[in-house]
Amino acid sequence: xxxxxxxxxxxxxxxxxxxxxxxxxxxxxxxxxxxxxxxxxxxxxxxxxxxxxxxxxxxxxxxxxxxxxxxxxxxxxxxxxxxxxxxxxxxxxxxxxxxxxxxxxxxxxxxxxxxxxxxxxxxxxxxxxxxxxxxxxxxxx
Numbered sequence: 001x002x003x004x005x006x007x008x009x010x011x012x013x014x015x016x017x018x019x020x021x022x023x024x025x026x027x028x029x030x031x032x033x034x035x036x037x038x039x040x041x042x043x044x045x046x047x048x049x050x051x052x053x054x055x056x057x058x059x060x061x062x063x064x065x066x067x068x069x070x071x072x073x074x075x076x077x078x079x080x081x082x083x084x085x086x087x088x089x090x091x092x093x094x095x096x097x098x099x100x101x102x103x104x105x106x107x108x109x110x111x112x113x114x115x116x117x118x119x120x121x122x123x124x125x126x127x128x129x130x131x132x133x134x135x136x137x138x139x140x141x
Contacts, residue, residue, distance in 0.1 A: 033060040033120070036058075037140065037141060038057045049070040049071060049106070050099065051098060056070050056106070060078065070107035071097075071104075072094040073094045077089065084121060086117060086119065089114070089115060091114060113136040116131040117129040125141040126140055
């Protein structure tokens with residue numbers, strides 16, 4: 001009986017230690033996100049907004065996510081889980097008038113892609129946001 005109790009305690013400690021390591025890794029992964037990231041185009045240039053000439057961006061912080069989507073500012077919560085899974089939103093935004101057809105397309109496309117994101121990857125100074133295996137958005141620090 002005593003040996004069985006010792007074996008069970010040992011097994012519980014192994015699972016507890018494994019769980020702590022997973023939490024620590026998830027915390028480290030989340031910390032790597034906590035920066036301001038600038039959206040880049042396929043040719044590596046900063047994607048600029050329309051009404052205000054500044055790059056589209058996203059900033060992750062302990063308080064949530066926010067950024068500039070080309071005409072408006074957006075904000076909301078985010079949650080990371082194991083193996084680089086992420087959920088953004090629900091996202092809200094300011095309601096500025098966007099001048100020009102291209103401006104609306106840029107902003108709507110950007111926000112739509114953020115809504116689809118469910119995975120991320122960070123390498124060097126770049127953040128890649130995916131829907132499953134499809135790359136949706138690329139950012140630089």
